[in-house]
Amino acid sequence: MREVADCFACELIERPEGVAGGRIATLGNWVVEHCIGPLGVGTVIVKPARHVVHLADLNAAEATELGAVLARVAQAVTLAASEVGNGPGQVYATLWSHADRKPGHIHFVVQPVSDALMAEHDAHGPELQVRMFRAGEQMEPAAMIAAAERIRAHLR
Ligand SMILES: [Zn+2]
Numbered sequence: 001m002r003e004v005a006d007c008f009a010c011e012l013i014e015r016p017e018g019v020a021g022g023r024i025a026t027l028g029n030w031v032v033e034h035c036i037g038p039l040g041v042g043t044v045i046v047k048p049a050r051h052v053v054h055l056a057d058l059n060a061a062e063a064t065e066l067g068a069v070l071a072r073v074a075q076a077v078t079l080a081a082s083e084v085g086n087g088p089g090q091v092y093a094t095l096w097s098h099a100d101r102k103p104g105h106i107h108f109v110v111q112p113v114s115d116a117l118m119a120e121h122d123a124h125g126p127e128l129q130v131r132m133f134r135a136g137e138q139m140e141p142a143a144m145i146a147a148a149e150r151i152r153a154h155l156r
Pocket of ligand 1: 051
């Protein structure tokens with residue numbers, strides 16, 4: 001059963017086929033999925049398996065795991081992007097968990113950022129993400145599935 005009604009993050013935990021590539025990994029109390037927002041193929045979400053709306057509400061186990069999980073996922077994202085010639089010079093890990101200005105199930109976006117991506121949008125940092133959302137380029141599900149599989153292979 002979904003822990004909280006009307007939470008899309010919980011819905012995908014319950015029904016991982018709702019995102020292209022499905023669940024990439026479960027790392028302790030954390031779940032990894034491909035990002036649905038238009039932040040590029042190979043960008044993933046890292047979120048608590050439990051419905052947690054505030055970083056301050058993480059329990060001791062979740063908080064203890066967080067650093068290691070983010071580092072491991074960043075390594076996997078880096079390796080996966082490099083395999084397809086898109087090696088990132090940096091990997092962002094951002095948390096902007098608002099939906100319609102209401103706090104939502106927290107989810108870190110782990111995004112590989114290459115020189116080509118920055119050049120394409122003429123931006124870096126938060127402005128890069130803003131511009132990517134404005135551009136709203138749809139990602140091909142097949143490409144998301146392939147990226148998810150590459151990342152999954154590095155998290156086994
Ligand atoms: Zn939730």
